[in-house]
Amino acid sequence: MSSLIDFRTCPTTGLKVDRAAEKLIKANAVAAVVFLAIGGLFGLLVALTRWPAVHFLPADMFYLALTAHGLDVLLVWIIFFEMAVLYFASAILLNSRLAGPKWAWTGFGLMLSGALITNVAVLQGQSSVMFTSYVPMMAEPPFYLGIILFAVGALIGCGVFFGTLVVAKREKTYEGSVPLVTFGALTAAIIAVFTIASGAIILIPTLLWSLGLVSHIDPIIYKTIWWAMGHSSQQINVSAHVAVWYAIAAMVFGAKPLSEKVSRTAFLMYILFLQLASAHHMLVEPGFSSEWKIFNTSYAMYLAVLGSMVHGMTVPGSIEAAQRARGLTKGMFEWLRKAPWGNPAFAGMFMSLVFFGFIGGISGVVMGTEQINLIMHNTLYVPGHFHGTVVAGTTLAFMAITYILVPLIFRRELVLRKLATWQPYVFGIGVAGISVFMMGAGTLGVARRHWDMTFADAILPFDYPSAAFLMMGLNGIFAVMAALGGLMYVVIVVGSVFFGRKLAEDEKPSYPEVPPDSAAVGHYGSSESLKIPGTAFLVGIFFVAFVLYYFVNWKYLSEIWPLS
Amino acid sequence: MNEKDSPDQNESSDSGHQDQIPLMQQLLDNPFLLLVLGIAVPAVFYIIWGIIEITQIPIAD
Numbered sequence: 001m002s003s004l005i006d007f008r009t010c011p012t013t014g015l016k017v018d019r020a021a022e023k024l025i026k027a028n029a030v031a032a033v034v035f036l037a038i039g040g041l042f043g044l045l046v047a048l049t050r051w052p053a054v055h056f057l058p059a060d061m062f063y064l065a066l067t068a069h070g071l072d073v074l075l076v077w078i079i080f081f082e083m084a085v086l087y088f089a090s091a092i093l094l095n096s097r098l099a100g101p102k103w104a105w106t107g108f109g110l111m112l113s114g115a116l117i118t119n120v121a122v123l124q125g126q127s128s129v130m131f132t133s134y135v136p137m138m139a140e141p142p143f144y145l146g147i148i149l150f151a152v153g154a155l156i157g158c159g160v161f162f163g164t165l166v167v168a169k170r171e172k173t174y175e176g177s178v179p180l181v182t183f184g185a186l187t188a189a190i191i192a193v194f195t196i197a198s199g200a201i202i203l204i205p206t207l208l209w210s211l212g213l214v215s216h217i218d219p220i221i222y223k224t225i226w227w228a229m230g231h232s233s234q235q236i237n238v239s240a241h242v243a244v245w246y247a248i249a250a251m252v253f254g255a256k257p258l259s260e261k262v263s264r265t266a267f268l269m270y271i272l273f274l275q276l277a278s279a280h281h282m283l284v285e286p287g288f289s290s291e292w293k294i295f296n297t298s299y300a301m302y303l304a305v306l307g308s309m310v311h312g313m314t315v316p317g318s319i320e321a322a323q324r325a326r327g328l329t330k331g332m333f334e335w336l337r338k339a340p341w342g343n344p345a346f347a348g349m350f351m352s353l354v355f356f357g358f359i360g361g362i363s364g365v366v367m368g369t370e371q372i373n374l375i376m377h378n379t380l381y382v383p384g385h386f387h388g389t390v391v392a393g394t395t396l397a398f399m400a401i402t403y404i405l406v407p408l409i410f411r412r413e414l415v416l417r418k419l420a421t422w423q424p425y426v427f428g429i430g431v432a433g434i435s436v437f438m439m440g441a442g443t444l445g446v447a448r449r450h451w452d453m454t455f456a457d458a459i460l461p462f463d464y465p466s467a468a469f470l471m472m473g474l475n476g477i478f479a480v481m482a483a484l485g486g487l488m489y490v491v492i493v494v495g496s497v498f499f500g501r502k503l504a505e506d507e508k509p510s511y512p513e514v515p516p517d518s519a520a521v522g523h524y525g526s527s528e529s530l531k532i533p534g535t536a537f538l539v540g541i542f543f544v545a546f547v548l549y550y551f552v553n554w555k556y557l558s559e560i561w562p563l564s
Numbered sequence: 565m566n567e568k569d570s571p572d573q574n575e576s577s578d579s580g581h582q583d584q585i586p587l588m589q590q591l592l593d594n595p596f597l598l599l600v601l602g603i604a605v606p607a608v609f610y611i612i613w614g615i616i617e618i619t620q621i622p623i624a625d
Contacts, residue, residue: 165595177593186595190602197603198611220621224614228606264592271598275606279614287621288614296610 039072051476070131089185099163110153118146184243254517269307348400348424360388381442407509412500427485433478
């Protein structure tokens with residue numbers, strides 16, 4: 001069978017590339033970037049409206065923009081890109097043909113149709129129910145129909161991924177265990193199946209309700225099952241972007257994981273426990289017992305956090321081990337000082353790792369603790385947290401690997417290289433600012449999803465502390481910076497795909513540099529090195545920050561909630 | 565086909581090889597078992613347990 005498939009050999013990595021898989025990767029990546037541009041524009045409008053001095057949009061347009069922003073970037077951009085990652089991590093890394101390319105195109109068509117249908121429904125103005133679409137708020141039927149079609153398409157994509165694993169094993173295109181990057185993608189695909197199934201369970205009845213065929217949807221049942229989809233969809237991102245971290249470490253440095261066993265066990269923690277973090281959205285619901293809340297968010301979820309902390313050490317650790325093996329052994333940090341900070345793939349990946357851990361990770365644990373969650377539940381702290389995980393973590397990591405995939409998969413040289421060097425810093429710092437200042441405003445009590453933090457038209461006046469206004473002003477400034485970084489990314493990618501110099505069949509791209517030992521990305525194997533003093537020191541700083549921030553929040557809780 | 569290539573011997577050699585692989589690695593190498601676990605654990609602890617708790621909320625008079 002495989003002899004009938006059209007393969008080419010990548011001149012850089014030596015991997016066999018199934019051209020059918022390559023076309024699907026391109027299609028999904030292009031769709032992803034288009035929706036990132038649309039969703040990013042809506043995000044800028046939201047941030048400019050939340051900036052008190054600007055307050056750009058009227059209320060109805062604000063909620064429309066917020067709905068479109070959440071939908072396009074939190075779901076559409078990321079899932080399209082994840083489809084590209086799944087096909088890359090299965091067919092390409094396993095040197096295999098893609099199972100069922102026609103099914104994959106069907107899935108792509110459904111996803112694209114669904115995304116367009118939902119976007120049109122939102123833009124028509126009658127479905128400004130925000131991404132969460134809590135009942136009893138009702139959107140137009142096409143809103144739900146589009147999301148369902150998109151989810152079915154993504155499920156087909158996951159099926160093609162699993163099918164490709166079976167084909168690769170049966171046709172013996174690899175030996176032993178799959179590479180770690182493929183295992184990370186497998187983790188993402190497993191969580192995606194749970195996510196999509198949960199979405200179907202709740203959104204199909206909600207569609208029938210919006211059509212008038214079902215009389216009532218229970219709000220608490222809706223909220224519980226919706227978050228099994230809504231929060232788990234962000235766990236797909238976490239698994240996928242951690243896989244991307246390992247891929248970039250391998251493709252830029254030829255780095256092998258410190259220990260395959262340890263990294264895989266960390267991914268297993270994700271498979272078993274990461275989805276349970278959905279419960280943190282229900283922590284103030286009176287209908288649930290403390291046992292349910294605390295088991296899901298403060299016991300099981302910590303096992304997934306342990307998995308993230310393992311990855312947070314082993315990814316930079318594997319880079320340090322590879323750099324030291326090249327002779328960069330001076331002191332604790334020569335390996336890091338002499339890392340290729342001008343390579344946007346590395347710079348984006350490393351900032352993604354740091355911001356995800358320090359901003360998204362620590363705040364996630366704080367929000368998952370039932371007692372201190374009360375300080376910031378449903379405030380702007382929540383979007384601050386997930387901009388740290390999904391944007392500074394996932395989006396930045398996906399942007400970073402694009403700089404490698406455009407030359408290798410699209411076979412085009414990157415254009416505007418100077419701009420590409422700066423892009424991860426502009427976007428990364430912008431998003432980090434958004435996250436930190438929204439979390440600051442949330443800690444001061446600023447509600448999420450509210451159009452006007454001055455409550456100008458409210459019957460009963462309420463004033464937030466002036467520091468909260470400063471935070472939202474700074475949030476606006478950093479949002480403009482992040483939008484600029486996003487625009488730079490779109491210009492570089494679109495410019496490269498359409499106007500970059502075409503590479504000959506056996507020509508290696510000149511930028512960014514991908515060394516010959518990048519083929520490590522497609523192999524199972526550990527470096528088995530524990531000489532990583534620099535990483536150990538950085539992990540120590542992380543733990544100090546983690547403990548301090550955690551206990552500062554308990555101190556803060558004791559001050560706003562006196563028990564004596 | 566010589567004796568070395570006999571199907572029986574291959575099967576026993578495969579199963580012998582399988583025995584040498586640690587249980588944990590067998591789990592990690594089985595994507596469909598992982599899929600079942602990845603669906604069952606959150607379905608039981610988050611969704612089913614959660615729905616049971618919701619159904620036990622007393623109805624207001």
